Amino acid sequence: MASLGGAAPYWTDYTYDAAANRTATTSHAGTGDTTATYVYPATGSAQPHAVTSVTASGPAGVSTSSFGYDAIGNTTSRQVAGQAAQSVVWDAEGKLASVTAAGSTLESNLYAADGSRIIRRAGTKVTAYLPGGQELTLDTATGTLSGLRYYSFAGRTIAVRNGPGLPAVTTLIPDSQGTALASIANSTDALTRRYADPFGAPRGTAATAWVGDHGFLDKATDAVTGLTQVGARYLDTTLGRFISVDPLMDLTDPQQWNAYAYSNNNPTTWSDPTGLAPMTGDWARGPSRYTPSRPVSVLSWLNGYRKGVWGVAADTVRGIWAKNPGSQMFTLATNPSRYWQQNGGALVDWVRRQDSWSGARSSAGAQWNGWWATTKRPWLTGDSLGQAEQIGTGVGTVTLALLPIGEAGAAARLAAGARTGEGIAAGTVAADTAGLEARASALQGVLDPIARNSRTAAALGTREGQTVLAGGGRDLSPLQRALVQEGEILAREPGAHAEVTAMNGARSAGLTPQGIGASRPICPACQGFLEESGATMTSPTTAWWFGG
Incomplete structure (x- = not known):
């Protein structure tokens, strides 16, 4: 619009329904408005948050993108307007394994035990992600080896190096969420700017002299697919949503019931750098360390109870007692090293609990009762405290929600966070x-x-x-x-x-x-x-x- 100022002016309206699904975006411009309309399954159908198509209409004409999903909710097909249809393959742990189009593999990934990507193959290039912000890329067609090293300070990436000496260093200028909006080449002092909308989608003139592939939230953006790896999941910044369901959900917060929404659809206020839970103040941080094949004690300060889970994917779970003192729950995402089986869309697993003091173990199936007390360490039944239910959100991923549904007195003691024998609430x-x-x-x-x-x-x-x-x-x-x-x-x-x-x-x-x-x-x-x-x-x- 002529009345808008700035180097890359834009004006976009976002519309949502009661289920937190984005239903439309309208981009205003001097040449006319472009409206994108989102379509979801009919009310009462399965996967009500899974967008099936997006139709854009404006001065440039009409175009439609379509998307398909498996029974678990992972995106398995992407037909983006103007691009070849893509097939998305997921591994047994719910990680994006590969993307293919027209019979060719566009990209494949390999992950470490903690869920972080360590190798990416795209075309003839193979990139290894190493500790300390280092990346090594081998072009198998030419045998050329290149490298990048990112430098950070106070939790922000501030520079990237792509060669020896000071001239090969580029200074990065990040915003409050870590997204680098400008870079300065140390060799020429040339300033390069780039612009994005609140969900990370590029806008304005593309920056052609940018070093590295880090984009929104300082996360790696795949040039071939346009997807950004944001912690545990991949984000489609154009759609403004993740392409797989949330492995960690606070079911007492209706904002998190939409399994694909990024940062509660409010990225200007909050962010979700882990892909697990928005950083809204209710969660300190999502589970980030994965340790398959060993028991880990998971602490919840809201009640002082501890649960040992075999193959647990997270050793920290953030409490929400202050927000919902009368109805508490906490969730944890697991990466089971034991048995997983999928029959007709139903996930079946065995979760093992282990006492870190005595070494005693017990097993349970898909639904189970019981809380693990820190000091006395007995199993407390669901009748006295609450019920825990497993919610399958992805192959290799389980969400356990503890919902106090027992007698009011017990629930009140739970909410108060009593720690038997320790005297800390x-x-x-x-x-x-x-x-x-x-x-x-x-x-x-x-x-x-x-x-x-x-x-x-x-x-x-x-x-x-x-x-x-x-x-x-x-x-x-x-x-x-x-x-x-x-x-x-x-x-x-x-x-x-x-x-x-x-x-x-x-x-x-x-x-x-x-x-x-x-x-x-x-x-x-x-x-x-x-x-x-x-x-x-x-x-x-x-x-x-x-x-x-």
Whole structure:
């Protein structure tokens, strides 16, 4: 539109139905509007969230894209307007294995045990994704080997290298969600911009001199298919939705009932970098570490109960007790190393529970009752606390939902988070971690704006009653030190992250960590550090040590 400003002006309207399905998009332009209409199965039919076709109508004419699915909900066919029909193949663990068109394989993928992609084959090029943000690509037709290395700082990718020396480094300028919107070639200082809509679909003039394939959310975008790997799933940014169902669903939140929606259809406010759950404040982060063939204890701070699951795909499950105190549940996605069988669309599995103390195991089928108590460790029946049901959302993926449907008193005790024998309630944990986070934020608040946006402060509470204060990158400033109160001590370890500095400071003082709060979301490296020390993440900025 002539009245719109900016380098790449756009105006798009999005329309949704009551089931959170996108039903239409209207793109306004000076030459006329283009409207895309989405079609879904009829009301009452199976797979009500699976879009079957999209018809675009505008000045350029009319075009239709169509999509097909298997019984589990994975997209198996994509007929994108103007492109050859694609067939999508999924492996036994629900991962996108390959995409073919006209009898040729466009792309194939190989994944590690944690679900991350480690090899991609596209045409004659084979790319290996290595630790430390490194990628090696071999062109099998020419024998040419090339490489990329991405550099990150404070949780954001800030540069990419595609050769030796400083001239081969390109500076990346990301937005708040990690998407690089501009790049600067260090050799020429040339600035390149690129633009996308809120769901990550490219718009405006395509950037021709961009280094690397990282796009929306700093995730790899496949040039052949146009799909972006966002954690556990692949995102079709044009449709604004994932191409497979959500392996982790909070069934007490109606916004998550739509198994394909990205970030509750609100990407300008929230994001979903794991492909498991929107980062809305209710979830600290989705399960991210997969450990097949070994029992893992899954902690839920909302009630202090622990469940050991054989072949569990996630060792952390984020609580939602604060949002729904009267009706709690938590879910966990598993990657069973045991038996999976599909008969007529019905998934059958055996989930094994193991006590990490005694080693005792028990097995159950598709529906089962029982909760695992942390201290006494008995099985508590569904009549007294609740019922757990398995919901099959994909081959190799199970969602377990714990729904307290028993007597009101038991459900109330569950919601209160009673921890038998330990005397810690979920409300106490929430209050204490919130206080630590507020203390860290107060320390951060006295810094100048530049330092405030580049540094982190942390406050670590201990069981001895003292609080350890720390800053990231350098010691606390004089203004920050002036805020120290009675019962607080300073930790010093310049160069380390604030959370690490606080932990080491507590250890040096002979103190036992109980909870920690940070002024900014805790980075993945520090999350791993805290979890290895026995902590459980309770929000993006807080963690708690539940052990006695």
